[in-house]
Amino acid sequence: MDFVSFVLNLDRRVIYTIVALCVVVPLVKPLSLPIDTTPEVEGIYDVIEQLPAGSHVLVAGDFDPASKPELFPMLEAVLAHCFEKDIHPHLLTLWPAGPGLMQRAIENQAAIYNKQSGTDYCFLGFRYGSAAVVLGMTGSVTETFTTDFYGTPTATMPIYEDVHRVADFDYIIDLAAGATVEIWIAYGAEPQGVPMGASCTAVSAAGYYPYLQAGQITGLAGGMLGTAEYEVLLSRNYPDIQGDKSRPRPTGEATKGMDAQSAVHVFIVLSIIVANVCFYLSVRREREERRKA
Amino acid sequence: MLFFKRQWPVIVAFVVGIVMWARYYIPTDESQTLQDEFTRWARILVGFAAILGILSLLHHHVSKIRLKKPGFGFSYITLAAFIVMGLAGLLPISWRWLGFAGMQIHGEGPWNWMFNNMFVPMQATMFSVLAFFIASAAFRAFRARSMEATSLLLAACIMMIGRVPIGKWIADSVTFFNTPEAASWLLNIPNAAAQRGILLGVLLSQIAIAVRIIFGIERTYMGGGD
Numbered sequence: 001m002d003f004v005s006f007v008l009n010l011d012r013r014v015i016y017t018i019v020a021l022c023v024v025v026p027l028v029k030p031l032s033l034p035i036d037t038t039p040e041v042e043g044i045y046d047v048i049e050q051l052p053a054g055s056h057v058l059v060a061g062d063f064d065p066a067s068k069p070e071l072f073p074m075l076e077a078v079l080a081h082c083f084e085k086d087i088h089p090h091l092l093t094l095w096p097a098g099p100g101l102m103q104r105a106i107e108n109q110a111a112i113y114n115k116q117s118g119t120d121y122c123f124l125g126f127r128y129g130s131a132a133v134v135l136g137m138t139g140s141v142t143e144t145f146t147t148d149f150y151g152t153p154t155a156t157m158p159i160y161e162d163v164h165r166v167a168d169f170d171y172i173i174d175l176a177a178g179a180t181v182e183i184w185i186a187y188g189a190e191p192q193g194v195p196m197g198a199s200c201t202a203v204s205a206a207g208y209y210p211y212l213q214a215g216q217i218t219g220l221a222g223g224m225l226g227t228a229e230y231e232v233l234l235s236r237n238y239p240d241i242q243g244d245k246s247r248p249r250p251t252g253e254a255t256k257g258m259d260a261q262s263a264v265h266v267f268i269v270l271s272i273i274v275a276n277v278c279f280y281l282s283v284r285r286e287r288e289e290r291r292k293a
Numbered sequence: 294m295l296f297f298k299r300q301w302p303v304i305v306a307f308v309v310g311i312v313m314w315a316r317y318y319i320p321t322d323e324s325q326t327l328q329d330e331f332t333r334w335a336r337i338l339v340g341f342a343a344i345l346g347i348l349s350l351l352h353h354h355v356s357k358i359r360l361k362k363p364g365f366g367f368s369y370i371t372l373a374a375f376i377v378m379g380l381a382g383l384l385p386i387s388w389r390w391l392g393f394a395g396m397q398i399h400g401e402g403p404w405n406w407m408f409n410n411m412f413v414p415m416q417a418t419m420f421s422v423l424a425f426f427i428a429s430a431a432f433r434a435f436r437a438r439s440m441e442a443t444s445l446l447l448a449a450c451i452m453m454i455g456r457v458p459i460g461k462w463i464a465d466s467v468t469f470f471n472t473p474e475a476a477s478w479l480l481n482i483p484n485a486a487a488q489r490g491i492l493l494g495v496l497l498s499q500i501a502i503a504v505r506i507i508f509g510i511e512r513t514y515m516g517g518g519d
Contacts, residue, residue, distance in 0.1 A: 265457045268431050
C-alpha cells in the first residue's frame with residue numbers, strides 16, 4: 001500500500017488517538033501561548049469595569065454541564081470581577097440542569113471574596129418558563145422568584161431594597177448554550193433599556209454578530225477563547241485577589257485549555273490539507289489509469 | 294364537547310394574542326399588571342407541561358420495556374436514574390441517614406454528589422466525544438470537490454487557526470497573512486451579513502405564524518393536522 005492509499009484508508013482510531021494526544025499533552029505540559037484580547041470581549045469587560053461599587057448585575061447562566069468547559073470559567077470570571085469591584089451579582093438560570101453549576105460557581109467565589117448571600121449577592125436558582133420568567137422579572141423580580149435557591153424569601157433580602165425589576169439592573173449578562181440570548185434581548189434588556197452582554201459556546205457565536213453590530217449587546221465572548229480573553233483581562237487588571245499580594249489570581253481554566261484547543265485545531269487543519277492532497281493525487285492517478293486502459 | 298376541542302382554543306389564542314399585542318403599545322401600570330398576571334399563568338402552565346414531559350418519558354420507557362423493544366435494557370437505566378435522582382431531590386435524604394455525616398440537598402447531600410460526580414462528567418464526556426467525531430469526519434469528508442466546497446474549506450481552516458492563540462503566533466511568524474484578522478473579517482462581514490438575512494427571514498416567518506395562530510388559520514398546534 002502506497003502513502004496516498006494509506007492516508008485515504010487511515011483507521012479512524014489513529015485519528016482519535018492523535019486527537020487525544022493533542023488534548024492531553026498540552027494540558028500536562030502547557031505551551032503558554034500568549035492570548036490577545038478582542039474588542040468583542042472587551043465590550044463586556046469594560047462595561048462591568050466602569051460600573052461603580054454597589055451596582056447590580058444580572059447574571060443568567062443558561063447552560064448545562066455539556067457546555068461547562070466553555071461557559072463555567074466565564075461564569076467564575078464574571079463573578080470574580082463583580083466581587084473585586086463590590087458589585088452585586090444576581091444569578092439565575094432558565095435551564096433545568098443549570099442550578100448545580102451556578103451553585104458551585106457562586107459558592108466558590110463567595111468563599112474566596114467572603115461575600116454573604118442576600119446582602120452581597122443572590123442566587124435565585126431556576127424557574128420554568130424561559131420568556132415568561134424574563135417577562136415576569138420585568139414586573140417584579142421578587143414575585144417571579146419568591147425565594148432564592150436556598151429557600152430564603154427574596155422580598156426580605158437587603159439586596160432587593162433597591163432592585164425591584166429588570167429595569168433596575170445596571171447590566172445583564174447571559175451565558176448561553178442555547179437560544180436564550182434572543183429571549184433576554186427581546187423581553188429583558190431592549191424594552192427595559194438595560195445594557196447587555198453575551199457569552200456563548202463557540203458554535204453559536206457567529207449567530208450573535210448582528211446583535212453585536214446593532215448595539216443590542218455591548219460585547220460577545222464566544223467559546224473557550226472568549227472566556228480565556230476575559231480571564232486574561234481580569235488577571236491583567238487584578239493580578240491579586242482584592243489587592244492582597246499573598247493571594248495571586250490563579251490561571252483560569254479556559255486559559256489552560258487554549259493550548260489543547262490550539263493543538264487540536266492545528267491537527268485538524270493539517271489532516272484536512274493532507275487528506276485533500278492525497279485525494280487529488282488519487283483522482284489524478286485514477287484518470288491516468290483510465291486513459292492508459 | 295366538540296366546541297371545547299375545536300373552537301375554544303382558537304378563541305383563547307385570539308383573545309390572548311390580541312390583548313398581549315395591544316398591551317405592548319400601552320405603557321401604563323395597568324398594562325404592566327396585566328402582563329404580570331399573564332406571565333404568572335404562563336409559568337404555571339409551563340409547570341404542568343413539565344409534568345406532562347415526565348409522564349411522557351415514563352410512558353415511553355415503560356412501554357419499551359413491556360414490549361421488549363431493541364435496547365430496552367437502557368430504559369431500565371433511565372428509569373432507575375430518574376427515580377434515584379428524583380427521590381434524592383424531593384425527599385429530605387441526607388448523608389447522615391445513609392450512614393455519613395453531611396448536609397442536605399443544597400450542601401453536600403446525595404443529590405449534589407450525584408449531580409457533581411455523575412451527571413456533570415457524563416454529560417461533559419458525551420459532548421467532548423464530538424471533538425473526536427468531528428476530527429475524523431473532517432479528515433474523511435471535507436474535500437475540495439467544487440468551488441463552493443473549496444471556499445467553505447478555506448473559511449473553516451482560517452477560522453480554526455485564527456480563533457486560537459497559535460493563530461497569533463503564526464501571524465507574527467508569517468507576515469504576509471494574518472489569520473486572526475482574516476477570521477475577524479469573516480465573522481464581522483460575510484458571516485454577519487448572512488446571519489442578518491437569515492435572522493430577518495426567521496423573524497418575519499415567526500410573525501406570519503403568530504398572525505396565523507391568532508386568527509385561527511394555523512391550527513396544527515391543537516394536533517391532528519389543520
